[in-house]
Amino acid sequence: MTAVVTGGAGFIGSHLCEALLERGEEVVCIDNLLTGDIRNLDDFIDDPRFRFIEADIGEGLPEDLPAPDVIFNLACPASPKDFEALSLEILDVCSRGMVNVLELARESGAVLVQASTSEVYGEPEVHPQIEDYWGHVSSVGERSCYDEGKRYAEALVMAYRRRHGVDARLARIFNTYGPRMRIDDGRVVPNFVCQALGGRPLTIYGDGMQTRSFCYVADTVAGLLALADADPGDIDVACPAYNIGNGTEITVLEFAECVMDACGTSAEVQRVPLPQSDDPTRRRPDTSKLTALTGWRCETDLATGLALTTEWFAAKLAETIGRAAQGPDRGHRDVSVVSRPRDHTHGL
Numbered sequence: 001m002t003a004v005v006t007g008g009a010g011f012i013g014s015h016l017c018e019a020l021l022e023r024g025e026e027v028v029c030i031d032n033l034l035t036g037d038i039r040n041l042d043d044f045i046d047d048p049r050f051r052f053i054e055a056d057i058g059e060g061l062p063e064d065l066p067a068p069d070v071i072f073n074l075a076c077p078a079s080p081k082d083f084e085a086l087s088l089e090i091l092d093v094c095s096r097g098m099v100n101v102l103e104l105a106r107e108s109g110a111v112l113v114q115a116s117t118s119e120v121y122g123e124p125e126v127h128p129q130i131e132d133y134w135g136h137v138s139s140v141g142e143r144s145c146y147d148e149g150k151r152y153a154e155a156l157v158m159a160y161r162r163r164h165g166v167d168a169r170l171a172r173i174f175n176t177y178g179p180r181m182r183i184d185d186g187r188v189v190p191n192f193v194c195q196a197l198g199g200r201p202l203t204i205y206g207d208g209m210q211t212r213s214f215c216y217v218a219d220t221v222a223g224l225l226a227l228a229d230a231d232p233g234d235i236d237v238a239c240p241a242y243n244i245g246n247g248t249e250i251t252v253l254e255f256a257e258c259v260m261d262a263c264g265t266s267a268e269v270q271r272v273p274l275p276q277s278d279d280p281t282r283r284r285p286d287t288s289k290l291t292a293l294t295g296w297r298c299e300t301d302l303a304t305g306l307a308l309t310t311e312w313f314a315a316k317l318a319e320t321i322g323r324a325a326q327g328p329d330r331g332h333r334d335v336s337v338v339s340r341p342r343d344h345t346h347g348l
């Protein structure tokens with residue numbers, strides 16, 4: 001089996017590449033390193049079944065790709081911090097990039113798993129969120145490039161399914177955390193863990209009563225693999241979307257306490273006003289649809305996942321401090337392999 005993973009040098013993508021290699025598959029990772037990090041691949045980049053190609057999928061996919069059996073399209077900046085700085089790049093990868101990936105799936109007959117997001121539900125009025133819920137999304141808010149970009153990508157998937165019979169499935173991923181998250185990506189997990197490890201107060205925006213459901217990355221990856229493995233005849237044709245996330249909902253304030261426990265600290269919390277944004281106030285997936293399809297369930301509880309995550313962040317912070325003391329960055333490996341892209345987006 002050959003798998004193509006776009007965005008494979010990112011947080012979730014690198015764990016997915018690793019899991020695919022562990023299953024014995026050939027893996028081609030395509031990433032432009034916009035928000036990813038080549039060091040995420042350190043543990044397996046020398047595996048002869050792994051190939052890294054540095055390329056922007058919006059510009060077209062490399063011409064010399066082996067015909068894949070399965071494609072996972074994870075390429076897209078995903079942190080709210082990126083939504084302003086990379087808004088046009090996000091819209092591009094969700095539109096031109098999505099078309100290029102769908103064309104590859106059409107030509108090769110591969111199964112395609114598109115990494116969609118809980119953000120397609122916006123500020124949900126239905127709780128927990130089920131796949132049939134159409135969402136409550138602002139097209140003009142600060143997050144619209146991401147929310148609407150991912151919704152457009154879903155619409156492209158549906159058009160290719162209906163017109164070209166592409167076997168594409170939508171994985172609506174909810175908040176995922178774990179090793180290899182960017183330390184500075186601005187999301188609550190890296191923020192809290194780095195603050196707690198540094199003995200600094202944990203910043204709570206607003207009253208901290210907004211809720212999140214945190215899924216450990218190994219469970220998210222297992223969900224993506226299970227969805228890819230599902231029999232085509234069992235996929236819901238009308239709505240091939242499947243939530244992947246952890247159904248345990250906790251407030252941000254409770255989560256801060258869990259992080260402090262995991263880090264063995266009793267740092268204070270510091271409350272600051274909630275910034276003006278469309279950040280959803282409640283978030284919890286109903287994952288029964290994927291469980292019914294594949295038997296998949298989350299297996300990692302928050303305490304276990306946070307222990308693994310804080311251990312990784314502690315090592316990463318120590319490495320970053322050590323590298324800063326040594327001077328210029330020595331950790332970046334030069335492995336860029338850029339293939340000439342083929343562009344399927346003419347006339348879009």
Ligand SMILES: NC(=O)c1ccc[n+]([C@@H]2O[C@H](COP(=O)([O-])OP(=O)(O)OC[C@H]3O[C@@H](n4cnc5c(N)ncnc54)[C@H](O)[C@@H]3O)[C@@H](O)[C@H]2O)c1
Nearest residue numbers: 007009010011012032033034035036056057075076173176
């Ligand atoms: N992390 C989460 O909690 C979460 C939740 C919902 C959905 N998702 C989705 O999962 C996917 C992975 O998210 P992540 O958290 O690992 O983010 P990430 O930023 O760590 O990974 C995204 C990767 O895509 C690459 N990329 C971006 N634009 C590209 C382009 N045009 N061409 C090639 N590569 C490109 C980046 O360099 C990066 O390596 C994204 O599609 C995201 O929308 C993530």
